[in-house]
Amino acid sequence: MGGFKKALVEQPTLLLGAVGALFGNTYCVVGFILKREVRYPAQWMEYMLLDQATGTYVQLAVFEGHWMFVEPVQGGYKVGRPTSRNAYVFTNDTNYALYNRYQQQVLYAMGEFDWNIFDDEKLNISEFIAPPYMLVQERNPRTKKSEWYKATYVEPAAVQAAFNLEPQRMPWRQGVGAIQPAPGEASWPVLMWFSWLMALIIVVTQALFLFVKPQQELLNQQFRSQPTTLDNTVTASAAGSNNVIVTSSFEVKGPAALEFDLRSSLSNQWLEIPVSLVNEKTGQSYEFTKSLEHYFGIEDGESWSEGSENDNATLAGIPSGRYHLNIYPTTEAGLDLPINLVVTQNTPLHSNAILFLLMLAIYPGIQFFRRYNHEKTRWLNSDYGPQEAE
Template sequence: MGDLLNHKHLTSTGFVNCPDCGTQFKVFDYTNSNHFGCANCHTFFTFRMQIRSFNIKDFEAKPAIPIGSIGTFEGNSYTLAGFMVKKEKGNNYKWREYLLINAEKGYAFLSEFDGHWNFIAGTNHYPDLTSVKGNNYSVTYQDKEYKLFNKYEPQLLYAAGEFDWDVVNEHINARELIAPPCMLVRENQGKSGDWFLATYNTPSEVAEAFKIKRNVLPTRFGVGANQPAAFERQFNGLMMVTTFTVILMFAILWAFNFNKPEKEVFHENYIPQRDSAGWGGGSYKTINTGSFKVDGPTALNVELRSDVSNEWMEVPITLINDKTGQFYDFSKAIEFYHGYEDGESWTEGSRDANAVLSNIPSGYYHLSIEPASDGRGDEGLEVVITQNTILWSNFFIFLLLIAVYPIFQFVRRAYFDRQRWSNSDYSPYDRDN
C-alpha cells in the first residue's frame, strides 16, 4: 500500500501533463506525489519518464467513485486521489483500491471486492497497531483475536491518479486476519513490514460517505471476509432478552414456591381387594378414599406406587369435589418386570407413576380408584397427593417457545460464518487444514 508519509505540503497544488497523450490533470498532493496514471490513455509515468501503458481489455479501468471526490470516514475528510485494480498472483481474484488523502492523517485506502468495502489505514491513523502480537495464523489486537483468512501476493493491473511510490514495481506479500467487522492486513516487503487495520463498510455507508447514489456502486455478491452478519447486533440483543426472560421465569417460579410452597394434603396405603363380581379375573373393588382439603386454585401432583413384580396394575382415578360433584378423571399404568438372563440381570418399567392436575379449585375432595391387575392379588397401592406443585412441563414448553427464534438465528449465524470461510484456505470448518 506504500509508505505513509507526513504530507507537510498537502495544500500545495499543481498540474501534471501525461507524456503520452498530453492530458493535463490536477494533482492533489503535488509536493509528495511522484508517480501518476493517466485515465485517458492509461499510461503510468513519473515526472521524468513513461513507465508503462496498461492493457485495459482484461479488466474494468473505470473507478466507481470519480478521482477528486471528497468522502468522510471516521470523522475525517478525504480526497480520493488514486485508483488501482489488483489481483492475486496465481488466480483471477481481482479487487479495486482507492487512495485517500487527508491533510493531517496522510494516506488511507478504500478497498472493494465483489461489492464489499473496507476502509484501510496504518499506524498514521492507528498508532497502537505496533502492539499487534501473535503468529502467522492468529494475532491479538485490542484484546480481540484475529484469525488467518488469506495469504497472497498482489499484482497491479491498472493505476490512475497520483501516488507517492512506484505502485507498478512494488513486491508485497500480504496476510489477512479477520475478526468481523475488522481485518488486520500485514504487508511485507523484503525484511520490513507494516500492519494495516481494515474496517468493513456497506455500499450504503460508502455512498453516504461520498454523498453519491447507492446504485452507482458495484453490486454486492456473497459474504465478505470481514462482513458482519446483518443480524449480528439483533442476535446479541436477542440473546440478552432471552436470557433475561429465562431468569425472570425462574424468579417467578421461585417467588411462587416461596409464597405457596408444596404441601402434602393426602397420603394413604391400600391393599386392593379382588372383586369376584367384576369382569375378568383382574378386577378389584373400587377404593373410595377419605376427604382432604385443597387450597386452590392450585396444581395437584398425584403419586402412585405399587409393589408389582413381573406384573402390571392399571389405576383409573377420579378426583371428586365433595360439595359440587365436579370431577377430574385420569388413569395411570404401573408395571415392573425383572429377570436374569445370560448371566446378567435386567429390569423394565417402574413401580412408580404420577399425574399432575392443574387449576384445581379450593374445596374438599376424595378419590375414587378402580384398580385392575393380572398380579398375585396382594400388591399394595400407595397414594400421595401434593398441592402447589410447580408445573415444570409448562415452564419447559415456554422455554422451548422462546428459544425457537434464538436457535433459528444461531443456525443462520453459523451458516453465514460458514459461507464466509468457504472463501478461505484456512477455514476452521475444514478438518483438512
C-alpha cells in the same frame, strides 16, 4: 494505460472524479487499481480517494461485493507469534487473528497515485481480522520494514448512497466477507443480556413459589385391583365391577394444583384407573382417567419393551375443602394388581418454567446458529482458520 497488456474487462464501480461522503468526510475518486493474489485467481479493486478538506489519501477496496474503507496507521503494531499460523495482533483490548498472507500482482490501474504502485508487488501482505475491522501489514522483505493500515467494513448500501450510484452498478455481494459483521452484531450483546436476565427472573420466580407454597403430600395410599379390605375407609373392587374404592379424606388449601402419581407392578399387563376427586361438602367432583400398561419380550434375539408402570395427572384450580377420591380400577379378569397413589399439593410445575425458558431461548438460539454459520463460512475462505487446525 499502455503499460498493461490486457484491457480492463470489468468496468469500475466508482468512476474517476466521482465525489462521495463517507464517515463524515468528502472524498474524490482519483484512481483505481485492479489486483490479484499471486497464488490464487482472487481479484479485487482498490479505489484511491482524496480527502478534499485535508489533502490526505485513503482507499476503498471491494472484493466479491464486500467493501472496506482503508486508512494508513502511524506507528504500526507488534505481531505475536509472527512465524506461526496462529499469529495475532493485540491492541486496545481487541485480538486480531491472522486471516491471510499473500503477495499481490497489479493487473490494471488508472488515475493518480502518491507512490509507485508496482512496488506493491514486492510486498508480503498479512491480514489480521477482528470483524468489522482488519489490520493490514505490508512488509518489504528486503528492508524488513512494515507499513500498517486499518480497514473498516462498509455496507454496500452505504457506498451506494455516498456516491449516489444506481443499484445495478453495485457489484453483487457473494458469500461472507473477511470482516463482514455477523447477523445481529449490534443487538447481540443486548439480546444476550436480556435473555439471561429473563431466564434468571423465571428461575428466581420458580424458587419463590417453592418457598411461599412448599410442596405438601396430602395422600399416600396403596390398594389392589381385586376385592379386599385394606382398612376401615377403603373397600377394593373387582375389575370392571360397579364397586368403588373410596380413599381416606384429606384437606386442600386452595385454590391449588393437585398432582396425582399412579404406579403399579405390571408384567405384560394393562390397568385402567378412572379417578374422581369429590368435595365432601359441595359434592362437586373433578375426574380424570389414566391407563397403565407394560409389555416386554424378546423377538429375533432382541429384547423390546413398551409402555410404563407409572403415570401422573394434574388438576388445577381446586378450591379449599375436604376431599376424598373414588377410584374404579379395571384390568383383565382375575388379576390382582397392586396400585400406589400419591396426591401432592403445590407440586412445582417445572414443565411451565422449562417451557418459558425454551420459548425464551428460541430467538437467541436462531441468532446464535446464524452467527455460528456466518463465522464458519468466513473462515472457510482462509488458510488460517480454526478448521485448519483440526
